[in-house]
Amino acid sequence: MASHYEAPIRKPLVLGDKGYHDVSVDIAAPVEGRANKQWWIVFSIALAALLWGVGAIIYTISTGIGTWGLNKTVNWAWDITNFVWWVGIGHAGTLISAVLLLFRQKWRMAINRSAEAMTIFSVIQAGLFPIIHMGRPWLAYWVVPIPNQFGSLWVNFNSPLLWDVFAISTYLSVSLVFWWTGLLPDFGMIRDRAVKPFQKKIYGLVSFGWTGRAKDWQRFEEVSLVLAGLATPLVLSVHTIVSFDFATSVIPGWHTTIFPPYFVAGAIFSGFAMVQTLLIIMRKVSHLEDYITVQHIELMNIVIMITGSIVGCAYITELFIAWYSGVEYEQYAFLNRATGPYWWAYLLMMSCNVVSPQIMWFKKIRTSIVISFIISIVVNVGMWFERFVIIVTSLHRDYLPSSWTMFSPTFVDIGIFIGTIGFFFVLFLLYSRTFPVIAQAEVKSILKSSGSRFKALRDAGKPLYTISKNGIVRETIIGNEEEAAVSAEPDKESLLSTLGSFDSGTQEPDDLKKVKGIGPLMEKTLNKLGIFSFLQVSKMTQKEYDMLDALTGAFPGRAQRDDWAGQAKMFLNNDK
Amino acid sequence: MKGFIKIVMILAIIGLVSACADSNSPNYQYMPNMYEPVGYETYQQVDFLPGGTEAMTPPENTIHRGWLPYEFANDLEGKEMARMQPSPLDTLLMEANLAKGKELYTIYCGICHGNLGKGQGTLVKREKILGVPSYADAARNITVGSTYHTIYYGLNSMGSYAGQLDYEERWQVSEYVMQLKQDLTK
Numbered sequence: 001m002a003s004h005y006e007a008p009i010r011k012p013l014v015l016g017d018k019g020y021h022d023v024s025v026d027i028a029a030p031v032e033g034r035a036n037k038q039w040w041i042v043f044s045i046a047l048a049a050l051l052w053g054v055g056a057i058i059y060t061i062s063t064g065i066g067t068w069g070l071n072k073t074v075n076w077a078w079d080i081t082n083f084v085w086w087v088g089i090g091h092a093g094t095l096i097s098a099v100l101l102l103f104r105q106k107w108r109m110a111i112n113r114s115a116e117a118m119t120i121f122s123v124i125q126a127g128l129f130p131i132i133h134m135g136r137p138w139l140a141y142w143v144v145p146i147p148n149q150f151g152s153l154w155v156n157f158n159s160p161l162l163w164d165v166f167a168i169s170t171y172l173s174v175s176l177v178f179w180w181t182g183l184l185p186d187f188g189m190i191r192d193r194a195v196k197p198f199q200k201k202i203y204g205l206v207s208f209g210w211t212g213r214a215k216d217w218q219r220f221e222e223v224s225l226v227l228a229g230l231a232t233p234l235v236l237s238v239h240t241i242v243s244f245d246f247a248t249s250v251i252p253g254w255h256t257t258i259f260p261p262y263f264v265a266g267a268i269f270s271g272f273a274m275v276q277t278l279l280i281i282m283r284k285v286s287h288l289e290d291y292i293t294v295q296h297i298e299l300m301n302i303v304i305m306i307t308g309s310i311v312g313c314a315y316i317t318e319l320f321i322a323w324y325s326g327v328e329y330e331q332y333a334f335l336n337r338a339t340g341p342y343w344w345a346y347l348l349m350m351s352c353n354v355v356s357p358q359i360m361w362f363k364k365i366r367t368s369i370v371i372s373f374i375i376s377i378v379v380n381v382g383m384w385f386e387r388f389v390i391i392v393t394s395l396h397r398d399y400l401p402s403s404w405t406m407f408s409p410t411f412v413d414i415g416i417f418i419g420t421i422g423f424f425f426v427l428f429l430l431y432s433r434t435f436p437v438i439a440q441a442e443v444k445s446i447l448k449s450s451g452s453r454f455k456a457l458r459d460a461g462k463p464l465y466t467i468s469k470n471g472i473v474r475e476t477i478i479g480n481e482e483e484a485a486v487s488a489e490p491d492k493e494s495l496l497s498t499l500g501s502f503d504s505g506t507q508e509p510d511d512l513k514k515v516k517g518i519g520p521l522m523e524k525t526l527n528k529l530g531i532f533s534f535l536q537v538s539k540m541t542q543k544e545y546d547m548l549d550a551l552t553g554a555f556p557g558r559a560q561r562d563d564w565a566g567q568a569k570m571f572l573n574n575d576k
Numbered sequence: 577m578k579g580f581i582k583i584v585m586i587l588a589i590i591g592l593v594s595a596c597a598d599s600n601s602p603n604y605q606y607m608p609n610m611y612e613p614v615g616y617e618t619y620q621q622v623d624f625l626p627g628g629t630e631a632m633t634p635p636e637n638t639i640h641r642g643w644l645p646y647e648f649a650n651d652l653e654g655k656e657m658a659r660m661q662p663s664p665l666d667t668l669l670m671e672a673n674l675a676k677g678k679e680l681y682t683i684y685c686g687i688c689h690g691n692l693g694k695g696q697g698t699l700v701k702r703e704k705i706l707g708v709p710s711y712a713d714a715a716r717n718i719t720v721g722s723t724y725h726t727i728y729y730g731l732n733s734m735g736s737y738a739g740q741l742d743y744e745e746r747w748q749v750s751e752y753v754m755q756l757k758q759d760l761t762k
Contacts, residue, residue, distance in 0.1 A: 138607050 012452035013107055016290040020444050027440045028193055030286045035433055046425035053419005056412045057132050065135055069409040074395045078413040079133035081387040086126035087242050091235055092271025093119025094175055098231035106450055107299055109442040110291040115275045116179040121427040123172045125420040160244035167241040178227045184210040186436035239267045253333035253394030262314035269307035270383035276300050276376035291438050294367050301366035308357025337393045345389050352382020495547045499536040510534045514571055517562030525552050537568035650729040661721035665747050677752030680745055693756035712760035723750040
């Protein structure tokens with residue numbers, strides 16, 4: 001590490017006195033622990049919203065689209081607004097994991113897992129809308145070009161709605177594969193730490209037998225890079241295709257060439273805002289403040305600011321071109337947005353999307369967690385209205401004044417939207433309790449270069465390996481074990497006093513090697529101390545572990561970590 | 577072995593599912609949205625009409641556009657009067673009319689009367705029916721008008737063909753019958 005050079009300007013990405021083991025423990029803690037009351041409350045609320053949404057969807061499909069507020073003129077409104085909104089949110093995940101990987105941004109490592117999860121879950125929400133807004137959703141499979149008995153009746157490949165099918169399904173599957181590949185080492189970690197057989201079985205299944213050999217890692221890295229290279233054009237094209245739904249039409253206000261990049265920028269903008277919202281809560285709830293630091297929040301705020309400015313530029317461009325075009329319909333479309341019956345939606349969109357990210361120029365604001373949180377929500381509200389404004393204001397007044405109309409949603413429109421929010425949070429809450437929410441393998445790879453403890457040591461010119469406090473990394477020569485045990489002879493009486501002594505005349509010694517963490521050598525050491533039976537081991541508590549550590553001097557903290565007492569209890573019970 | 581069991585199981589499931597299709601009743605349909613008609617089909621069974629069928633008889637003594645009632649009665653007197661009626665078809669189109677008449681004759685008449693009009697149709701040869709005379713029979717002094725009358729109303733064992741053939745077709749067949757008669761008596 002002495003040869004390592006990192007610019008001193010770089011702030012640490014992992015705070016606190018963290019070693020590799022601490023990373024594992026911190027990240028595994030929410031998975032291994034039990035959900036608290038707050039989690040159950042929030043989960044119940046999300047589940048209730050989901051069920052309400054399911055009811056609204058069933059009502060829509062069984063009764064008809066007429067239950068929505070759509071009319072003959074405005075035939076897309078909340079459905080496609082929500083679709084584009086969710087797809088947009090989904091884009092940040094892939095951006096963080098793929099684009100930032102290509103740009104070698106180390107700060108992505110603490111947030112990419114959750115961002116990808118967010119992608120998957122929000123694309124699932126988005127994927128609902130193209131189905132449920134169909135008049136006959138049970139014939140949705142007709143959009144897929146499969147050979148059939150209608151003389152192989154085919155789909156028309158000229159419609160952006162069909163491209164949407166391919167874009168969204170490809171996007172979901174690639175994101176899923178990318179996400180899961182990254183999860184393999186982390187699931188492996190959870191699997192190896194799991195004590196209960198059920199958990200061990202489950203994480204053993206989902207980790208696909210990951211063993212972390214050099215060859216595995218080498219290929220893992222290659223796959224990640226290739227997938228990142230594939231995912232980046234995918235991100236750009238998916239939202240481009242979504243924007244084509246509008247841009248390829250002839251509707252004034254829709255027919256624009258600026259839509260593809262502008263929608264993508266908006267997607268990144270809203271996606272990062274959503275990541276921000278979620279992670280600000282998650283770092284607090286899951287005690288991950290050392291990994292998701294204020295620096296991460298600040299960097300995300302900068303991305304939000306940049307993309308927000310791009311979106312702002314796009315708004316101005318649209319307005320300019322409308323004026324410059326000399327097309328009355330185009331000009332009226334924008335006049336209608338600003339001063340028509342939906343002026344409030346336009347104003348909300350403008351203020352949320354153009355003004356709010358601009359305050360991120362102030363460092364005080366962009367490093368403030370509370371303000372970041374508020375802004376992140378404001379941005380998502382604004383981006384929802386952006387899609388609403390584009391869709392509804394362009395449709396409700398277009399070429400023929402005789403078909404001008406208004407749109408107002410019904411409770412079913414709103415119910416389905418609330419349902420998708422509920423579904424999203426149900427998935428995300430379940431994820432946060434069962435998945436390693438931070439890519440521990442990746443964080444460990446930057447721990448020595450960007451961890452605050454190692455940075456401090458490097459700055460002080462000290463070698464990184466001397467830190468042996470707390471006994472996390474300590475070189476042990478196995479041969480010393482016996483010696484240590486012998487020298488500790490005087491103390492063993494006090495240890496045995498709580499554990500109970502073993503009479504080799506009447507009792508039979510147990511095979512202590514059964515306990516995970518006790519090898520043949522350790523068994524010998526324990527026997528020397530007078531510990532022979534599971535009964536004795538099962539009585540061990542924190543105090544005894546410490547004493548044992550002091551006596552043996554080998555693998556400190558090991559006994560506690562492996563929960564020898566718990567394991568011994570299990571064997572005791574099994575014997576009976 | 578495991579794979580083999582799986583294949584057998586899949587085949588068994590396919591067999592079970594396909595066993596649900598009954599060739600004696602219409603097959604299962606997936607979401608028959610516009611499969612059953614909302615409007616009334618011609619021969620559809622309906623509850624609210626007399627006779628229970630959608631096909632009802634038009635009111636009597638009404639004349640629809642493009643059709644006129646046959647002026648001769650269905651009795652011997654009418655037949656005698658019809659005997660004198662000439663064919664209203666255009667003689668310049670005789671060729672085409674005879675060709676069409678031949679076509680229709682072989683479909684509707686040949687089975688009893690024989691394709692040559694000798695009264696030796698398939699049904700007669702197989703002795704399913706008897707007593708079909710030849711057109712050349714001197715006792716049967718048929719003309720184009722009487723043939724038309726017979727086709728229209730039927731005669732003795734022969735039923736009416738007014739339901740199968742329309743006005744023009746009946747005359748075409750009648751002309752063709754006269755042609756056959758001519759060929760037989762030659």
